[in-house]
Amino acid sequence: MKPIENPYSGNGCxxxxxxxxxxxxxxxxxxxxxxxxxVCRWRAGKLYRGLGQVLHGGxxxxxxxxxxxxxxxxxxxxxxxxxxxxxxxLKPVKIDQEIEVRCRVDEVRGRxxxxxxxxxxxxxxxxxxxxxxxxxxAEERFRQLMGSPD
Numbered sequence: 001m002k003p004i005e006n007p008y009s010g011n012g013c014x015x016x017x018x019x020x021x022x023x024x025x026x027x028x029x030x031x032x033x034x035x036x037x038x039v040c041r042w043r044a045g046k047l048y049r050g051l052g053q054v055l056h057g058g059x060x061x062x063x064x065x066x067x068x069x070x071x072x073x074x075x076x077x078x079x080x081x082x083x084x085x086x087x088x089x090l091k092p093v094k095i096d097q098e099i100e101v102r103c104r105v106d107e108v109r110g111r112x113x114x115x116x117x118x119x120x121x122x123x124x125x126x127x128x129x130x131x132x133x134x135x136x137x138a139e140e141r142f143r144q145l146m147g148s149p150d
Contacts, residue, residue, distance in 0.1 A: 001029035001039060004074055015066040022047075026063075028070050037104045038071045044095045055093040060119060061085065063101050064130040068115045071103040072134040076113050079142035080134035083112065087130045097122040111136040 006027070011017040016026050024042060031037045040063070050056035065085055072080040093099060103117035112133050119128040137145075 001031055004028045004030055004038070004070070015062060016070075024048075026066060028067065028074070030074065035104045036075055037102050038067055038074060040067050040101045041098055042101075043098045044093065046095055049095045053094050053096070055095050055099070057087075057089060060089070060093060060128055061087055063119065064103075064117050064128075064132065067101050067103040067117055068130070068132045068134060071105060071115055071117075072113045072136070075105050076108060076136070078136045079139055080113060080136045081142070081145065083133040083135045085130060085132040087128055089128050091121075091125060091127040093119065093121055093127045099127075106131075 006016055008016060010019050012020045012023070014020055014023045017023055018025055026040050026042055029039045031039060042063070044055045044059070048056055048059045064087060065082055068085070069080065069082070099122065100120045101117060103115055106114040106116050108114070112135055115132050115134065117130045117132075118126050121127050
């Protein structure tokens with residue numbers, strides 16, 4: 001897999017920013033086979049659990065949102081904002097294991113990009129699936145909406 005350079009690595013993003021002391025500091029990779037996908041592997045520690053030994057569903061949702069945004073930006077080109085995100089939680093995701101999230105573009109309809117993603121546990125079992133739409137917007141408008149970094 002080919003690593004993807006993070007143009008935002010110095011920002012405070014909770015998911016991908018290296019400057020966030022409590023952030024996940026995710027790295028993304030592109031597969032070389034078709035269909036092209038983005039992949040992220042991350043070890044879910046106890047700080048991110050919900051009840052017991054299960055990874056919080058909000059963290060799982062954020063992982064899907066982050067990889068879908070990166071996939072839109074990297075594979076389609078341009079900046080986008082989340083339009084819709086639907087998640088099917090299929091099995092509990094235990095903490096203290098490396099998980100893998102994969103995402104691919106399903107279709108592009110004008111400015112709307114539809115994506116599909118899945119989250120697998122260390123044994124390779126699909127624990128959650130997501131489908132989302134991201135709306136492409138002009139780079140100037142994107143910067144305006146996001147505001148200036150810290």
